[in-house]
Amino acid sequence: MSTLLIKGGTVVSATGRTEADVLVDGERIVAVLQPGSTLLGHDLAASVDTVIDAAGKYVIPGGIDAHTHMELPFGGTQASDTFETGTTAAAWGGTTSIIDFAVQKYGEAVESGLAAWHDKAGGNCAVDYGFHQIIGGVDEQSLKAMETLVDEGITSYKLFMAYPGVFYSDDAQILKAMQKAAELGLMTMMHAENGPAIDVLAEQLYNQGKTGPYYHGIARAWQMEEEATHRAIMLADLTDAPLYVVHVSAKQAVAQLAAARDRGKNVFGETCPQYLYLSLEEQLGAGGKDGFEGAKWVCSTPLRSREEGHQDAMWQGLRTNDLQMVSTDHCPFCMKDQKELGKGDFRAIPNGIGSIEHRMDLLYQGVVTGELTLERWVELTSTTPARMFGLYGTKGVIAPGADADIVVYDPAGHTSIGYDTLPDGSPSGRSHHMNMDHSAWEGFEIDGHVDVVISRGSVLVSDGTFHGRAGHGRFLKRGLTQYLS
Ligand SMILES: [Zn+2]
Numbered sequence: 307m308s309t310l311l312i313k314g315g316t317v318v319s320a321t322g323r324t325e326a327d328v329l330v331d332g333e334r335i336v337a338v339l340q341p342g343s344t345l346l347g348h349d350l351a352a353s354v355d356t357v358i359d360a361a362g363k364y365v366i367p368g369g370i371d372a373h374t375h376m377e378l379p380f381g382g383t384q385a386s387d388t389f390e391t392g393t394t395a396a397a398w399g400g401t402t403s404i405i406d407f408a409v410q411k412y413g414e415a416v417e418s419g420l421a422a423w424h425d426k427a428g429g430n431c432a433v434d435y436g437f438h439q440i441i442g443g444v445d446e447q448s449l450k451a452m453e454t455l456v457d458e459g460i461t462s463y464k465l466f467m468a469y470p471g472v473f474y475s476d477d478a479q480i481l482k483a484m485q486k487a488a489e490l491g492l493m494t495m496m497h498a499e500n501g502p503a504i505d506v507l508a509e510q511l512y513n514q515g516k517t518g519p520y521y522h523g524i525a526r527a528w529q530m531e532e533e534a535t536h537r538a539i540m541l542a543d544l545t546d547a548p549l550y551v552v553h554v555s556a557k558q559a560v561a562q563l564a565a566a567r568d569r570g571k572n573v574f575g576e577t578c579p580q581y582l583y584l585s586l587e588e589q590l591g592a593g594g595k596d597g598f599e600g601a602k603w604v605c606s607t608p609l610r611s612r613e614e615g616h617q618d619a620m621w622q623g624l625r626t627n628d629l630q631m632v633s634t635d636h637c638p639f640c641m642k643d644q645k646e647l648g649k650g651d652f653r654a655i656p657n658g659i660g661s662i663e664h665r666m667d668l669l670y671q672g673v674v675t676g677e678l679t680l681e682r683w684v685e686l687t688s689t690t691p692a693r694m695f696g697l698y699g700t701k702g703v704i705a706p707g708a709d710a711d712i713v714v715y716d717p718a719g720h721t722s723i724g725y726d727t728l729p730d731g732s733p734s735g736r737s738h739h740m741n742m743d744h745s746a747w748e749g750f751e752i753d754g755h756v757d758v759v760i761s762r763g764s765v766l767v768s769d770g771t772f773h774g775r776a777g778h779g780r781f782l783k784r785g786l787t788q789y790l791s
């Protein structure tokens with residue numbers, strides 16, 4: 307077993323920051339020491355295998371991205387990152403654990419959907435990975451299968467109030483699943499948008515000749531998100547099931563979450579970097595209402611109007627803890643042959659944005675601009691994801707006994723985000739390792755830099771070089787949520 311000392315940095319947790327040296331033995335953190343401590347000898351640095359100088363830098367627990375979709379089949383194609391490319395990009399960006407969604411489709415057994423995901427991910431991940439279970443067809447068989455999930459280390463499952471004919475559950479199905487979840491202690495994750503109504507609006511827009519990606523945002527109106535969020539909260543309340551609403555983007559949906567939380571309910575919300583920074587007008591409308599460039603930013607829930615103030619409301623919700631986490635909903639598609647499927651009909655554009663590599667940086671920029679504290683950054687990106695999904699203690703914290711998943715972050719560094727090559731094929735000087743032919747974050751500048759990334763004691767990234775490998779990442783058998791009040 308090799309030993310490693312991270313020396314001279316500022317260790318940041320969800321509750322504070324302190325100058326400390328971090329000692330790693332094998333895969334675990336074994337000590338967090340006051341600088342200059344002689345408790346473990348007068349020259350600890352000389353007795354370890356590797357010393358990492360973190361002077362002037364932050365030492366934080368590795369990021370946990372609790373919402374990703376590697377290799378997800380969607381709309382006649384599949385998400386362009388494999389478990390290998392997606393988790394490699396994650397490591398580059400300081401994320402050392404992901405929780406992906408295993409898919410059960412209507413008519414298929416939950417067990418075979420899960421087995422298929424283990425096949426895709428097993429031996430291919432550069433960082434640790436867990437699964438949530440999508441239940442795409444709630445029936446007697448899948449309800450029964452939910453009983454085995456906890457033993458499989460899968461303690462959360464997702465339902466969809468959108469995508470009729472694909473993943474959609476009606477209210478009766480949601481009610482039954484939540485009753486079962488409450489009994490088992492599973493966290494219910496909800497895609498909260500009124501899908502049947504959205505599909506009518508989308509068809510009407512299409513028939514009026516409004517076929518560009520901008521209209522994806524118009525069809526998926528905020529009223530559809532607020533209404534579904536409210537309905538999910540009421541069904542959860544009735545069944546006493548804890549509820550986690552994924553990818554919240556409408557300020558009215560945050561208000562629904564806040565109201566439920568004010569009544570003492572175990573209702574939680576996640577937002578994503580795209581809902582903090584990007585908008586209907588600037589991105590979905592890029593190239594004009596009839597242009598196609600906006601396809602890069604077609605995701606659901608959609609980017610919202612900046613004029614209506616949704617982005618500011620997301621930052622505020624993160625500060626007030628009405629939103630508890632930021633995940634990416636990483637679901638990348640290339641423009642060529644993928645997003646292009648929806649040329650002339652926005653309904654056929656595969657839904658998703660690739661962000662897994664940039665989440666830690668994009669949120670750190672919120673610290674720079676004063677939207678978040680340094681501690682809140684750590685809490686939103688690592689500590690709460692660990693607690694919410696039953697990993698805390700092993701993940702999400704720098705403390706003796708925890709996995710040595712550690713990021714050394716340089717606040718004096720700089721990161722230029724964007725696609726890595728120019729159209730002529732020459733290097734752009736930007737950073738991008740996701741398997742995409744564009745970046746949804748082209749031109750974003752970050753006043754900070756992910757310097758060193760360590761996963762269970764192994765250095766995956768240092769000095770701008772990737773040292774990791776597919777197969778290093780292990781499956782995370784998760785416990786029940788540790789976040790309930
Ligand atoms: Zn969703």
Ligand SMILES: [Zn+2]
Nearest residue numbers: 373375635637
């Ligand atoms: Zn998703």
